Amino acid sequence: MSPRVERQNHDPSCHTDTNLCMPEDIRKRANRRLAIARGHVESIQRMLEDPNVYCMDVLRQIKAVQGALQGVAGVVLKGHLEAHVATASERGDAAELVEELLEALKLTQ
Template sequence: MTHEHTLHLDPKVRQEARNRLLSAKGHLEGILKMLEGEPYCVDVLKQIKAVQGALDKVGDMVLKSHLEHHVASAAVRGDTQQMVEELMEVLKYR
């Protein structure tokens, strides 16, 4: 399957996504550091939830962009079936 479509994110949204991913990276590094010691379980769980939340938000942003820029015009391009298959593949992981 070839991927001719690129990510279309408004520069402001792209920066927000980048910031969220950097935050998630920081939380992950924090978890790894915590695990070097004897952390309280709830503290680790809170950090994991923060990472999951950041990743979910970025995923939502990218999905919205894909729907707006690629799926909405699939019928015109004639690749509706490919778009459906790609989305089904992605959504099984959500």
């Protein structure tokens, strides 16, 4: 996916020497919250089996799942900022990491 080089072991939860990988607690927390979001998606699928379902009830539930996914994104982003971006100056890959982050957030101009 996106291997990174020259990590200097700032992140004890990372299992390789050449990758910036996700802190384990963040990874598990994100996974738990994603499981909840998936359950929510499944409940909307069941709503959509009902011929009498009302459009706006479905739309509200979709918005709620989008909010839940935004929460997962926030967890992942927080982990990335603390574990990788905040240490980038020491590693010397700040420009690369910031560019990548802005692209992932669709905030490049």
